[in-house]
Amino acid sequence: MCGSFFALLKKDFRLMVSSKFFLLAIGSLILYTCYINFVYVKLDQEIFPVYLYDPEQTQDNVPDSLIPVSSLKELQNACEDGYSIGIDLSDGTAKIMMTSCGISKIDNLRHSYAVSKLSSGSAKEALIIGTNTKDMKSRREITAEFLFFELSAVGFLGLAAMLFKEKQMGVIRVHAILPVGKSAFTLSKLILILFADLFFSAILTLCNLGAAASMAVLPAVLLQAGILSLIMASFGFFCAITLPDFKQFSLLYLVLAVFITTPVFLAGQTGIVMDWIKFHPMYHLFTAMKNAYFQTPTTNVLYYAICLLSIVLLFLLARHGLNSEMKREG
């Protein structure tokens, strides 16, 4: 039994290698890492630039953050973008000039901010109570997101690709008469995908968080990665065995990727409150992954119980799908 299971594992591993599964994983890894290190961590939202038009030099000590302009026309042009603010001191009294950004509260804030630039009052700075810097926060955040996106795709697609290939080759028909358990057929694929996913998660984390921070988060991250991988892979198995061809499957994937994961990202990323998001199963998986990266692992027992239950349920569904497929194939 054990020997035949290893033979199955070996066969599935070869199948993964031949479908360029690992090559693609390395490709995605490089792409993500480059994007995170060269683009994402550098993104920032600058404070509103303040332009000053002061032909008579009425201000004694102009703060460095004010950008001087030499004509009223230039000032007006600078303020057109709905973000910058202009201060016009040309006729003795200060005038704040700006194009509305469409949100009155932000306009108020921009006005007050520009006024504060004119006075010399020293500000009592805000107290910093968090432990992350902007750089580290961006890294944790985006790595969690990419990992979530990648894992929900890899298990789902990778398994389906293998299965469709086997369907074509008639392997499923052959399996029906072999003395190998039907669970073993499913299990060997799930285990391979699980290990590939765990390995991918570890490398992605190491590349983007650095060694020290990675060591602190990896146990929690790997736990969540394992849960996500098993759920998506068994779900992928079930969908692949029920749908007739890979084309349909890939369109289903597109629907899944765009319209199911997007709301999750919006909720997780922008902090927009959407009440119904609580009923979105992927949202909880995403939150757990994010929490793991921010070192506040989810401890809700109910969450883990539901995860375990869904893995078992999906596995049984996948097995049932396989059984009926074998029956159909005779």
Add this chain to the structure above:
Amino acid sequence: MNWTGLKLQFKAIRHDKLCILTFLLPIIVGLAINLLGDMDFSSAAEPSFGIVKDDLSEETIAWLYENGTVAVYKDTEALRAAIIDPSTQTVGVMSDGTEIQVFRSGDEMQMYAVIADVLPQLYTQRNAATEYRQVLIPSESGNDFLKTLLVVITMVTAMFMGCTFNAMNILSEKEDGIVYINEILPMSRTQYIKQKIAIGFLGGILSTIITAFVCIRLSAIQILPTILLISLSAFIASLTGLLIARFAGGLMVGIAYIKIVMIMFLAPPIFFYLIIPSGSILYTISYVLPSSATFYGLMGILEGNADLGTEIAALIIHSILWLSLYVITTKHIYNQA
């Protein structure tokens, strides 16, 4: 143009329910966004202040409301958790005698960090600030920025459906061996490209235009540029599908390429649009991605512009470049045959 071939293609997809569904999906999402219409998304862009119950005076709270959204927490512990929460940019405000004390987590974007740092000063000067004369130029754009963004993302996705459809269509022919049969059929390369592009292209355009009419109120003068923008983008998307199919060996590799292209198409324009001021060099460079031109164009239309000259010119250049890339990369195959 060989109409029989096209007719056969249409016949093939008529039975493909999931395929039709994919093209319908953006329209359904468009309708859903429209129904959400009254939802106020603007609060997501405003700075958010967290306060503790029964701590600040009525007047201070009213002042905070004028400058952003205010969330009330039951104790300092809850406030602390909200400030540290990485998905929000909440700034904590507590009373400190006649002044206020501000707390932030230290991982904010520069804008929120600066606002938090100057907030006590803004508070002490709140009365002086109102004495300054203000020249506020109203902007044409509405304040439902996030809704606009959702509409545009949906529309760009709708166009992208053409790419997926084409890539999958050709790849499955490749796997079934139909490609080899095609090679000995009396069909020229141009005919092949035309037929293969046609369905993804038409599907993409139709789905996007219907979504556009569902979500946007177009003025008469905008209709032509909008249709031109959508057609060009759908053309490039279906061409990308052909290229993916050309380079991918199998369906699995094809899907992986589609995934990567989809991320590259959707994510950078959104970031560029949000982060880089228009007019900077980086913004011009971002036109290297065809989806950027589409994205900026659609945002412009939603904001009421009718002048899409730059975007359409960029898309025309992209169409020519991508078409020639496809022709060059497929040339040798046909020469062999």
